[in-house]
Amino acid sequence: MTNKTPSVESPICPLPRRHSDKIVQGHGSGGKMMADLIKDVFYPPLANPALLAGDDAGVVEISDGVRLAISTDAHVVSPLFFPGGDIGKLSVCGTVNDVAMVGARPLYLSASFILEEGLDINILEKVVNSMKEAANEADVQIICGDTKVVAHGEADGLYISTTGIGLLEPGRSIGGSQAKPGDQVIISGSLGDHGIAVLEARGDLGFETNLESDIAPLNHLIRAMLSVSDKVHVLRDPTRGGAASALNEIAKQSQVGIILDEGSIPVKPAVAAACEMLGFDPLYIANEGKLIAVVGSEDAPRILEKMHQTRYGEDAVVIGQVEESPPGRLLLKTGLGSTRIVDLLAGEMLPRIC
């Protein structure tokens, strides 16, 4: 016998996990657990520059000078229909917006459906018609699809995965890593409408708000913004995980500090009341028709002016600015004058919100 540490050879070397070994709702949250899952499970084998960029859409050059933006989303919202929209409209707008958020012009969508046996075909028809309406408004075409059927109890009604393909203008570079100290942070309208509207449709709210989801295709709004400025540095739609998660991602990608002014953040009274009651923070509630723009401060007034002329940007306001430090952090200046860190959510607040 010696004191030597025994040499143990393991044929399998499991990744160290900072989270549970089973999938839980938090892994789909848009927050920290999801970020960890992506970093631990998806990035190591699949790593490539387009994926690792971590933007809403992957950007690739498909032939000389022709750059595509490609984005995909699975849609599992519950219930299928809610005030202001349904899973069909969501599946089109969500993907159109992700493609538009890198500055690309969305052109084509694919749609794949997983249907639960027993689903009423009239429901499917309503959903498909709603996809068509949203596609018309966004001026995109759905050019391929697929349908799978699973047994009763192996899905919940229907799920839709959409992938969007858009064309990038030459020279344009918009992405999460482009925020610069001095930039202004714009939000296109009030926060949290989608999340609270879906929650109400689930019957989880306990009171009536008359609130509608804000679902909308934002590509035309973005075209308008880009037509008046080449200083739109970052665009992101604050969906799952809300504005807090989107801004945290941007702060990390650009290694800047982002400082929000609480008093300037637009939140409708019904959303504020619902959040108050449920203990939620509107900064973490999902939106489906809003965008965050980080723009050069000299162009902020003209970008805002242009946004105010559009249907989905009329309530746009500046809610904060970018600073050098603390790098990778989102801070909130409260109404009381204090400043607090706004972090990624650890777990899941509202499952199946999109």
Added chain:
Amino acid sequence: MTNKTPSVESPICPLPRRHSDKIVQGHGSGGKMMADLIKDVFYPPLANPALLAGDDAGVVEISDGVRLAISTDAHVVSPLFFPGGDIGKLSVCGTVNDVAMVGARPLYLSASFILEEGLDINILEKVVNSMKEAANEADVQIICGDTKVVAHGEADGLYISTTGIGLLEPGRSIGGSQAKPGDQVIISGSLGDHGIAVLEARGDLGFETNLESDIAPLNHLIRAMLSVSDKVHVLRDPTRGGAASALNEIAKQSQVGIILDEGSIPVKPAVAAACEMLGFDPLYIANEGKLIAVVGSEDAPRILEKMHQTRYGEDAVVIGQVEESPPGRLLLKTGLGSTRIVDLLAGEMLPRIC
């Protein structure tokens, strides 16, 4: 009272249905019920030339002279792992193949995951690694993804939707409508391996076959075929619904008759035995690494010779030919010398096979 038919005005005018008003497994079969669902529910609102072409991938011109092929598939195979592959390999190969079947070079994939709460993360890791291996073999990159989590009982382990984007060579026109009288019909290898292997993995077979799924990316095989001939008119992978469904679609799209010679159709003894026992016809069993090619007869020998030099085409044979009539029909010359119509399946034989 008069004899006049009463005028009834209905604000809602439901489509006449030739099928049930609820989704059933048959709607995901790749057979007649699915074709009807697509025709009744998806085509009327979404109609556009790329979608209506009815090929494995939609083809669009995204900028001057740059044509893309785009295809999508939801993958819900059960079980997740089976001899020869798993849902990860399937999700990559299935989509790579669909893009390649219009003659395009597959380049990029998106992948969206629907995960059931409680799924073991090690399973997800194995599946993602398997996607990576398949993507490496096919020489494609997975450039964007999405992950949603649903509660236990709202999915079955995990589902993956993939969309593939490929580049079409200028001038090349391959599609279901290009079959011409006189053309030869080639199959790249034996039929039914995937379907029977999955059935066995489910424990539904009752005996052991040692059969493996044929899942494979076929894009390199197709490149090889196209390098020796410009008379490859149609390519299709006979997945759900098998060769019978794929050939029926081609006969209808091209308005030609396709006549198969039963004796020349390659079927492994284990598949033949399983089909015999279960009352299945190998022509309807799903394949995931086979292709059907309809080619100009003068080029058939050189195409076959080239196929025989490749890994996934070494057993390629001619199984039939294209004739002028009966238009839209698939016929089988049996070993007894009789000829019978091979129609689309009405319902579902093997749910969740891909």
